[in-house]
Amino acid sequence: MSTEALTGLSLQRALEQAGNPARMLRSLPAAHYTMPFQPEYTTWRDEQRAWKHTTVLYDQSHHMTDLYVKGPDVKRLFADLGVNTFTTFGKDKAKQFVACNHDGYVISDAILFGFEDDEYVLVGTPAAPNWVQFHAETGSYDVSIVRDERSEANPHGRLTFRYQLNGPLAQRILEKARGGPLERIRFFNMGRFELAGVPVRALNHTMAGVPGEELTGLEIVGPADGGPDVLAALLEAGTEFELRQGGSISYVSTVFESGWIPSPIPAVYTDDRLGEYRSWLPALGLEGFAGIGGSFASDDIEDYYATPWDLGYGRTVKFDHDFIGREALERRASGPHRRKVWLRWDQADTARVFAESLYGEPGQRPIGVDLPITSFTHFQFDRVHSGDRLVGLATFSGYTVNNGCVCSLAMIDEAAAVDGAEVTVLWGQDPGSPKPNLEPHVQTEIRATVSTRPLS
Known part of the structure; x- marks a missing residue:
């Protein structure tokens, strides 16, 4: 759907018009959020x-979006929404705040600052501030909020x-x-x-x-x-x-x-209990206008959702308080999980993809690997295989000189999360994608090695 078509619509209305959340997000143009500061100072x-x-x-x-929340119920509000413990949280403390939906899937994470015992500041992508602001406005919480938008959406500074x-x-x-x-x-x-x-x-x-x-x-x-x-x-x-x-x-x-997996897809597109929230969200916000891309293609949006364990946040889940998603996470806690890992791309395969994307036969070239960020859309999900078996999804991919390789941050089955294990990443957009602005290309397999620890 175009920007013009979404203007003035709620996310709920846009989803009703589109009919399928996954198809809607997969059809959006491939694009990254543009950082509003200088690209390079040296190199x-x-x-x-x-x-x-x-x-x-x-x-x-x-x-980033900053949400200032102040009042006597500020701790209760965040404890009701966050999987984290808030027993000792307050003035001059901070934490990686993680919020889930009722089924235990992550809506977003962000950094939470305790400026005072009764004043917290949530800083991150708009998804977490949106969720907290909605509950502050619609719930029975004695708090006030001030929203400080990122610069490009903030005419007041x-x-x-x-x-x-x-x-x-x-x-x-x-x-x-x-x-x-x-x-x-x-x-x-x-x-x-x-x-x-x-x-x-x-x-x-x-x-x-x-x-x-x-x-x-x-x-x-x-x-x-x-x-x-x-x-x-x-x-x-x-x-x-x-x-x-x-x-x-x-x-x-x-x-x-x-190893931080940035901006997981907000798990807000399903569940009737979130209908009011989707009606509160604008269609042109992050939740409605950030596209899905990569070789993993599903018409079920929940196949793209992540649990706290998938993202490496399992240690932050504390059942010492009631919060949205607690019952679902308690059921999941003892079961198998995917694990966050690094996938070190094979050097020869990486070089091959570079060469073939530049010099290969037209119509047979893989999609180009840009550096240092190889991912080509906001929410990227690439298939990860062990032999013929799908074992997980690769998300953000790229290169640093300290790692000395191209790598992917991935969520894979615990059984496959073994240091040194060999897997393959299927690189390129799924052939049936309606995404409008990607160069013509073919998918290709890239061998990779699993690491459960930082590469550098």
Whole structure:
């Protein structure tokens, strides 16, 4: 359906007109969300090396939706919606918030900040803020909300700046910028201090790799009008440490080292209990206008849904409170699950696909492999086989110099999730797809090796 056809419609109405959610999303153009900041400052390869060897700075001030929720019922609201425990959550804490539908499928995940005991800020793609805002407005919760949209949808300007320092020299750069030592901040906790005369909050977390004793990742948040001064102070302090500014190209590729599967398809398209929510959502939002692509094709939208275990969030599911989806997840907990893994593409097959996509016979070429992001649509699902058996789905694919290979983040059966096991990824759009803007191509198999741990 075109943008014009969807304008003014709810998601529910658009689905009724389309007749089948999976076919509707599979027919949408292949497109990525465009990050609203500079693509490269040096080169994307140099910026990738920096988060491994020096430090990189990303300006995250513009591309995410921030939902501020404040009031005496803020913890109850999030506990009712999140699979996470909230027993000790509050001021200066943070967590990866995960919300599911009634059947235990993930609607979205996002970072939740505890600014105060009665004020939380949810930051991520629009899917999680949408779900929380709907329940805040329609449920019996004593909370107020302020929605701070991403820059391209926000004519009033953002409320805050957000800078991410990532790399082994992050702590030294920050201490030089503020002119003194930094008090220890525990992982996924926040500290408060001044930087360039601006009061900031700083969350200890890393976008690539794993946390260690040294502070290797810090997300710094403060009032928007102080952003330029803080940025200047960080860049000046980082000069002697070979700090790199990171552009949008390398930014997206951090997931291939952290292992975060970005933007799972929101499990909101089925279930009559979600009809009111679908009527509340606009058709032109993420849920209605982000396309499905890849070699896995199904007319059942639930075949694209994921559970928390599929995405590596099984450890976050805590049955110490009642929440939407609890009963379904309790039933699933002891059963078999898919597991999040890395699939290292075979070097020879990768080179073959590159060569054939450029020089092969017209009509017989595989789809091109762009770098560093090879995925060609928003929600990408490629078939993963062990022999003739479908064992899972590959999602986001791409390359970093630190991994030294093209890889896919995938969800595969636990029995197949064995380090060193060989599988194949079916690369290319399904032949019967109505997707309008992909180059003509044929599907091809790419051998890959399973890793249950980060590749770098």
